[in-house]
Amino acid sequence: MSLKWVDVLEIAIQLAESKPEIDPRQVNFVNLHRWVTELPEFSDDPQRGGEKVLEAIQAAWIEELE
Template identity: 40%
Template sequence: MTWHDAREIGEALFDQFDTINPLTVRFTDLHKHVLNLEGFAGKAHESNEKLLEAIQMAWYEEWKDEYGS
């Protein structure tokens, strides 16, 4: 996985943090969570706000499907 795999990352984050509403997670924390995912091969400096937002939205879609909102 790299920063451009928003859907896959979102699913992995939901698997790991399923009860957290992704919209409450700061981008600095999201960045750390992504870097710590098993199988993530991206580099810290390769991310940007647009990529983090796409990841957060993919995670939110997974969360919303489970918990509704």
């Protein structure tokens, strides 16, 4: 399975599992973008990860933890 920017929920789940010490409410988009592109299964164009998709990933990550 390869992850693309549109896989918001799966990305959020993988971030929650790989970064349990991180509070997603405190994450800046620079770090979030880097962490997404560093996921082992991520295989999309890093340039396509704009503010809207990062906001969606952050919201899904917050929801995943609740």
